[in-house]
Every structure is written in structure tokens, then in C-alpha cells.
Amino acid sequence: MNNFMDPAILFFLFGVGAGLVKSNLEIPAPISKFLSLYLLMALGLKGGFALAQSGLTLEVVKGLGAALLLAIIIPLAGYQVLKKLTGPFDAAAIAATYGSVSAVTFITSVQFLDGQQVSYSGHMSAAMAVMESPAILLAVFWVNSVRTQTATTSNGQVHSLRQTLHESLTDGAQLLLLGAMLVGILSGDQGKAMMAPFSVDLFKGMLAFFLLDMGLTTAKNFPNLKGQSPWLMAYATLGPLIHSGIALMVALALQLSLGDSFLLMVLAASASYIAVPAALKLAIPEASPTLYLGLSLGLTFPLNIILGIPFYFQIAQKYVA
Template identity: 65%
Template sequence: MANFLDPAILFFIFGAFAGSVKSNLEIPQPIARFLSLYLLMALGLKGGFALHKSGFTLEIVLALSLAVFLAILIPLMGYQILRTKLNSYDAAAVAATYGSVSAVTFITATQALDQYGIGFGGHMAAAMALMESPAIILAIFLANKARVSSTGLPQSVGISKIFHESFTDGAQLLLLGSMVVGIVSGDEGQKLMAPFSIDLFKGMLAFFLLDMGLMAAKNFGGLKNKPPITIFYAICAPLIHASIALGLCKVIGLQLGDTVLLMVLAASASYIAVPAVLRHALPEVNPGLYMGMSLGITFPFNIILGIPLYVYIARLTY
């Protein structure tokens, strides 16, 4: 219940309502972009400050390795399931969307853990960054393979270009760069940046989630006349992916907070990084398909119901 009374979540619900009734309320795109960059910078700083205190341990290495493994496993599983009902291009695009991660879902989850009093490692921000790209690269590989099979010609998108776009994306670089700044500046840097990275964080998140609610309402229409598996997958895939992450975290013995965040990352779907690449790499796919699924269904599900559910299940298991 506490999750529903959180001001940031209430602003998201309000934004979704405003969008559904076709209100002219909108957040100017430059402001929305600034809010996104601010949240990533603040998250990176928090992670860097925490890593400065903890250092790199075996548990951190295991958590990061598991994050990369999940980022490879989930899109491969998704593609095999989706291509039974969708064409190869659509299946690859949706698999990439759900194999990558949502930074805002992750940030919202860190706030929820703070409210629940559950600790987590600063390295989890690095885990999120590592999970951005593998699914995109796999999707391009699968799409290239489909093109060769259908035409007999190697009409492929250059994988080197995709690597460059994936690993030099501005948002991802800002996250990692901020983490490095946090590690280097340490406790003194944390004191200096606290008014910026801590005191303002909750309000900025609420403002950004208002915009995300508006976008979610607008993108839901992208699923009109799509196969039923799209809606089924958008709801069930997060639950399955989170369960897989929970099982693997238990096997390697991660702490509760890190487990919840890996569950959230596994359950989330990208609506920024992946669509930006897929528009050029997979022009055969209508963006309304993967945007409607990720932003119209999965994002609201995770923000409103998923995060408290994952916390509850992880607590029961631990």
C-alpha cells in the first residue's frame, strides 16, 4: 500500500490519467531530457560514493556477472518464444526491448528500497549499465540472420556501428562517468553534492514520472490490432524474468537489496535506448509494437504493481 501513496507513483498515475483523457498537459521535451539526465547523474554519483566505501568484492563481481548473463539469456529466450507467433523481425525487436533495461524503473526501485529500509550496493548502477547493450547486439544479429534467410543476400546492419552506438550512448556514458566521479571524490564529494544528488532527487523523479505517465497513456494505442501474444508477453514476461533472476541470485548468495534490483532489471523493458537503435537497425518493425508493449503496459505494471511485488516475493524467499 505504501507504494501507492508514494508521491512519485501518484504523479505517474496522474500523468497516465491526464494522457488517457487527452489533456493538453505536457512536459516540454528539453525539460524531460534534462530530468532524465539528472536522474542518471544522481544515480551514478550515489553508486560511486557507495563503491568508494565498499570497494570491489567477490559479491560485486558475481552480481555484475549475473547481470550480464541475464542480459544475454532473456532476449534469447524471448526470441524463441515470440517467433512462434510473430515474424523474425518483430520477435527480434521485442526480445531486444525486454532483454534491455529501464533506467527509470530501476531508479524508482532504489527509492522503494530506501523506503522499505532495505540496503543495496552502489555497484547495481553499473549492473544496469552493463545490461543495456547485449540485447541490442543480439537483436541485430538475429535480424541480420533473418534478412539473409529471406533474401539470400547479406543485407546486414554493420555490427561495429551498433557496438559504437550501444557503448557510447550519452545517457549510459553519463551514468558511468558520474559513478567514476563518485568513486574518485569519495566522502568529501558526497558532502558537496548531497544538496544536488540527494535532496532534489525525489522531486525530480516525481516530475519525470508525471511525464512518463503521459507517454505511457499515449503509447498504449500502439498495440491496437496486434497479436494477443503481445499483451500476454508484456505482462507475463516481467514476472518470469524476475523469477529467473531471483532463483539465480539465491544460488550465488546475493544480498536481499541487490536481488530485488536484479529482479527489477530483469523484469523491465527499454523504451529509450533500444528504440533509438532499432528505428535505424530494424526499419521493418513498426515502433508502435515495442513502444506500446514496453511503455504502454510493462512500465506502468512494474512501477505500480511489480516493484512492491518483487520486494514481497524476495523477502519471503530470503
């Protein structure tokens, strides 16, 4: 199916349009949170069931290793570029945002592969979880170094790596994903059959409903892009393409499958707009949320959802045997 004709993508575009015309259509916050948690739970179960069948293999080790490598390389490279374009605090925050991942972009990509009837490994859900936190920890290290040099902080104390690590690893969304994956591994085929009406049959409709909400939210973030540096706008547009290219090279070096290579490219190209901004608000209060959230949600997320996913798949098809 053409990506533009996918009902979930059409609902996203509808949400953007409704937001741009200032409609009073909205999804209540508790429902939006439930949809997000449902999608993570269903994804975790799906990955767990797949891992229960495959077990711990060399492919699993390679996939998780590739994810961890990218989770370190991308924010490190991004920070070196961004600190030339803006201040150190904003540079660290943006690098962390783009060094982490978007669960919704990943879930949409999984649904895309299902539509293309292309197989992929269940451990890629775990790869997404692996890529969530390293960028945040690196950003805190950078800003604490800057604070030490200037001997000033916004609240009189340095936000420790230990504190940030605890916040990252105990984040509810990440715990739910990993917990659901563990349930899937332990329950195996029997659990898969029992949970199919919940985690399979309802999945597409729930994703479409959530993307409608994300479309409305994206439209609200468009004004945050006004007045931003064109160089930062270019980073939000071109950075994901470069990151996906790095991921493709890693995937080729490790000889990953087409489906896994594509998902690794999507993860590398995505940017967090939920977990990381929440952590950054506490860890780097000096950074502007309007900047890093506006770029990731107002520009990168819609580009990836509408154009990026089919583009990354075409590139992966071309180079992955």
C-alpha cells in the first residue's frame, strides 16, 4: 500500500489539517496517554513473543550492539556540530533529542513493514529501548562540564549523572515496553494466542487514533519554528538523513536483514519528543524547550512519518541483499 494511502498516515495528515485551521477537535490528555501506553505494551508483547521463538542468537547480539553504537555516535557527532550553531546548553539538549528515538515513528515503521510483508526481528523493540537513554546521559555530562567551568548553575547544583540515570531507567514508558517484552518471552506461543485480540487486532486502529492526536499536536508546534536559525532548521531536516545513512552502513557491516536494517535506519533518523524532553526539562533547565521540542515535533517527526519511512525503506531495499 502506498504510504500516503495508509489509514494511519491519513489520520495523521487529517490531524495536522484540523490543527492548522484552528479546529476545536482534541484528544483528551488521559486518552492520549492511554493510547501511547497501549502501543508500547503491544509492541513489547510482539517483540517478546518473537524473542521467545528465536532465543538469544548472534542476530540479537548484533542488533542490540548496533543500536548501542548508534546511540553513542549520533549524539556525539551532533553535539560537535550543534555547539557551533547555538549555545552549549541548547546544543546539548538538541543533540540528546536527536540522539534518542521516537517510539511512535518506530511503531509506525513496524506497521509499514507488516503492510509490505517484510519480516523483522522481535529484538528490534529492545534495540529501541537501548537507544533511549545514552544520549541523555551524554548531554548531562556535557552541560555539567560547562557548569563546572563557569561555576554557575540555574539552581545552585549540578544535576548528577546518577540522578539522571535513575530517571531514565525508571521512566514509565520504557519500563512498560521492557516489562511487556518480558511477559511475551515468558508466556511464549500460548500468551501470543491469548493476547492476539488485544495486541494484534486492535493495533492498527489504536495507532491511527494516536497519530490523529499527534497530527493535532504537530500543528500546534509549527509556530515554534518561526524565527529559528535556518542552520538549526537544516539540521532538523538533513540530520535524520545523515543519521539513517550511518545506520545503514552499520547494518551492512553487520549483515543485518532488510527489515532490521530498515528499522535501525528509522530509529537513527528519529528524534524523541516525549521521554527526552521530559528528562531535559529537569536536567538542563537552561535549554529552551521551544527550540528542541519545536524542531523535533514540528519538523522532524512529520517529515519522517510522511516521507522518511518509505524513503528509508527504498534505500534499504537498494543496498541490503
